[in-house]
Amino acid sequence: MNSGWVSTLLSWYHSNKRSMPWRDNPIPYYVWISEMMLQQTQVATVIPYFNRFIDRFPTVEKLAEADLQDVLKCWEGLGYYSRARNLHKAAKCVVEDHQSWLPSSYEDLQTLPGIGPYCAAAITSIAYQNPVPVVDGNVFRVFTRFWGIFDDIRLPKVRKVLFEKLSVYIKDVCPSDFNQAIMECGALVCTPKNPSCEECPLACDCFAKSAHKQVELPVKLKAPPTPHHTIVVGLIKHGDKVLIAKRKETQMLGGLWEFPGGKVEKGEALEEALSREIQEEVRLTVSVGDKIGVIKHAYSHFKISMHAFWCEVESGLENLVLSKSLKWVKVSDFSDYPFPKANQKLFDCLSFSSQKMSTK
Numbered sequence: 001m002n003s004g005w006v007s008t009l010l011s012w013y014h015s016n017k018r019s020m021p022w023r024d025n026p027i028p029y030y031v032w033i034s035e036m037m038l039q040q041t042q043v044a045t046v047i048p049y050f051n052r053f054i055d056r057f058p059t060v061e062k063l064a065e066a067d068l069q070d071v072l073k074c075w076e077g078l079g080y081y082s083r084a085r086n087l088h089k090a091a092k093c094v095v096e097d098h099q100s101w102l103p104s105s106y107e108d109l110q111t112l113p114g115i116g117p118y119c120a121a122a123i124t125s126i127a128y129q130n131p132v133p134v135v136d137g138n139v140f141r142v143f144t145r146f147w148g149i150f151d152d153i154r155l156p157k158v159r160k161v162l163f164e165k166l167s168v169y170i171k172d173v174c175p176s177d178f179n180q181a182i183m184e185c186g187a188l189v190c191t192p193k194n195p196s197c198e199e200c201p202l203a204c205d206c207f208a209k210s211a212h213k214q215v216e217l218p219v220k221l222k223a224p225p226t227p228h229h230t231i232v233v234g235l236i237k238h239g240d241k242v243l244i245a246k247r248k249e250t251q252m253l254g255g256l257w258e259f260p261g262g263k264v265e266k267g268e269a270l271e272e273a274l275s276r277e278i279q280e281e282v283r284l285t286v287s288v289g290d291k292i293g294v295i296k297h298a299y300s301h302f303k304i305s306m307h308a309f310w311c312e313v314e315s316g317l318e319n320l321v322l323s324k325s326l327k328w329v330k331v332s333d334f335s336d337y338p339f340p341k342a343n344q345k346l347f348d349c350l351s352f353s354s355q356k357m358s359t360k
């Protein structure tokens, strides 16, 4: 079924689409990498990461044979590191099980680690021209407004309704352009606040515009408050080096490096919690020294305040077993290791504090 709004939307897209490296050259590998990077992240942020990643891992074979640490290092700062770990795992599957060809169907793509319905729809439509509609945040916003859907968009039935309705329209047009036109309209025109209805290609048939309901749609009921944790970490000094530890692959932020520490228990002083955590984690007894700073950071499901301190070893060095996941490194060599975003923020405080380290 073709419809007036589809033609108007596609003409608008052809005149207004932004240039993006994966859009200008939509080979399956590029589309896949870009879609993994674009989850929860803006296009402008992704472009330099994408270009660096493709320079470093130009083909799926290069990605499959890379060390996970190198992949994480290239991803450092983009957040949601499980995406990078899954990408690496999936690259190995593509090389080993699919003769280095990324599967093309919506169903087969979803057998790969890290590729869910949204990502599979984007890849199969953009790289292979299969008529599967993408239903992401932009689509929820544009089409609950356009069709006047007042159900809470967290409900699975809303995704199902949008998928079914859009499936009817995508069949008769270029699937890649159809999905990208909707995403582009959501990003540039039908924005969360102050949508530019006067410039919108969907304006003529839009429910929200005619009923003045743009502010009320989409309906998203309030989520429970995000939990907050107080964390302490210690930069334990030994000569001119500091102890860093690698997180287990199975943990959140797995494979990244951090400083020993952990959560502060109820009623515990920060220094007390830090000594306890370091003792439990690496069996060192330390004296907690100067505070380096407090870093606030938000993850998808919780927030942290991370208090960082310099620490001196008092005893236990003989118990410390250095391994692939525990190393003494110079502050100037931190950049050789992938660290989570909260630690990256800490490094800014460190440039002052490390001067203190060298004078102590």
Ligand code: SF4
Binding pocket: 142, 145, 146, 189, 190, 191, 195, 196, 197, 198, 200, 201, 202, 203, 206, 207, 208, 209, 214
């Ligand atoms: S007319 Fe306004 S509310 Fe409707 S889709 Fe366009 S920008 Fe969104």
